[in-house]
Amino acid sequence: MSNHSIIRITRELAELQKSTDLSLAVACRDVDVRNVKAIIIGPPDTPYEFGFFEFAVKFGRDYPGKAPTVLATTTNGGRCRFNPNIYSQGKVCLSILGTWRGERGEEWSSAQGLESILISIQSLMSSNPYENEPGFESANDEADKKNQKDYVAKIRHETLRITVIQRLEEYLGISPSGAVLPTAPAVGEDSDNDLDSLDRELLDESSVVFDPFKDLCKRRFLWYYDSYLLAISKAKTEVFDGKAFPRMPFESTGNCMDGRFNYRELERRLKLIRTTLDAETERWAQEGLSSKSKESSVAANLQRQYEQVVESYKRDKSVTLDIELVDKNPFVWAITYFGRPMTNLDGGLFRIKLSFSPRFPEEQPRAKFETPLFHHRIAADGTPCYTSARPEDAKSHIEAIIEALEEESPPYDPRTIVNPEAAKLFWGSPEDKKLYNRKLRRAVQMSTEG
Incomplete structure (x- = not known):
């Protein structure tokens, strides 16, 4: 591969990794930028909503003159076709990739890149994926309309079962029955991705054990947990358990x-994942104390960051925070945030627990509001939705939480909605917004009554 090609790929990866797009993530081993893993988080308001869809991308030596090869690896071991254009064997049919005939101007050009490929794949994950099937435009009879509805129903079910539940169970080492597995699976081993059935020319052995999205999926699961439950609650009113998936006209054996x-069953497994x-x-706290006693570099780093953050906020008069370690454990921070004057949070007193992993920053901290607060960026269980500009910096996490909390006129982005009830009011009618503000103010008042 030429230096120009490697530089181009490296630049594209860096730009995507710095992007604020919550729907896409990419990673590769440092020694091999030709083999890339990408994950697309299913778009809101579609049957793919908040699912974790992984793809393997291999760049040839002639890139960007020629498109890379792309293979879907979230296929339940080659048994699930998630889209008319995403086959169960992993093939992705797109004119931009040269795997599907397209109109003039839709073919690959060197001006395109990895991001445009991922966005094109994401566009297939629509609210009506049946329309991606060739000949759809001429099919308007009642049977076809029923197929469209049935197709959406089974994609929604399998998105939850395969891309979310199976993936998280594998990460956490629990079986579908709820039993704890004797040993957690090796990093990168994924029952959904039976690579023996895939093109071995595309995936080398090193990429089989490379799983860079494990922590990302865990954190996003916590964000979207209530949305998953809401999707299940709605679906249970539309289909009966035990009913077989209807086969679509374009589907075939294999x-x-x-x-x-x-x-x-999906609801039971989802709740077990959350509990696990x-x-x-909670185990991070005990592991952290052990790490502290061994004087590990992570423990020393977090202790130093804690001391620096405390000093920083003593000097910063724009925000009032009290931060202390729980049981003198640098892996568990107790943050007390005082609502900023002249805002809806004025007068509130909120306790936030910030838990760090002994593998920080590879595993990002998990925050939780222990003081209930009705807010569209805070889940009902207290999990805040935020993104840190500097993942390795503890202060950046605190700043991002406060920013998400205090933002008065945020742009509507359903990917940041972790409290569906609050969001419905916040972006609803003027009367809805008034009710939202009343609920928020009531939560603020109650925060000081304990």
Whole structure:
């Protein structure tokens, strides 16, 4: 591969990794920029909503003169076709990739890149994916309309089952039955991605054990947990458990999405994942104390950061914070935030727990509001939705939490909505917004009554 090609790929990866786009993430091993892993988080208001869809991208030596090869790896071991254009064997049919015939001007050009490829794939994940099937425009009869509805229903189910639940169970080392596995799977081993059935020319052995999105998916699961439950609650009113998935006209044996609806089971597994994740966060505290006793570099780093952050906020008069370590453990910070004057939070007193992993910053901290607060960026269980500009810097996490909390006129972005009830009011009618503000102010008042 030429130096020009390597420089181009490296630049594209860096730009994507610095991007604030919450829907895309990419990673590669430092020694091999030709083999890239990418994850697309399913768009809101579609049957793919907040699912984790992974792809393997291989750049040839002639890139960018020729498009890279792209393979979908979230296929339930080659058994699930998530889209008319994303096959169960992993093939992604797009004119930009040269894997599908397209109109003139839709083919690959060197002006395009990895981001445009991922956005094109993401565009397939629409509210009506049936329309991606060739011949859709001429199909308007009642049977076709029923197929469209049925197709959406089974994609929603399998998005939850395969891309979210199976993935998180694998990460956490729990079986679908709820039993704890004897040993956690090796990093990168994913029951959804049975690589034996895929093109070995595309995936080398090193990439099989490379799983860079583990922590990202765990954090996003915590963000979107209530949305997953809401999707299940809605779906249970539309389909009956035990009903077989109807097969679509374009599906065939070996390239389809077969199965049965079982939302009651998915709900049970989803709640177990949440419980297990919470227990994992609690274990960090004990692991942290052990790490501190061994005088690890992570413990020393967090202790130093804690001391610097405390001093910094003593000098910063624009915000009032009290920060202390829980049980003198540098891996657990107790933050008391005092609502800024002249805002809806004025007079409030909110306790936030910030838990750090002994593997920080590879595993990002998990924050939780222990004081209830009705807010569209704070889940009902207290999990805040925020992104840190400097993931390795503890102060950056605190700043990002406060910024998300205090932002008065945020742009509407459903990817940052972690409290569906609050969001519906915040972006609803004027009367809805008034009700939102009343609920928020009531929470602020109650924050000092304990």
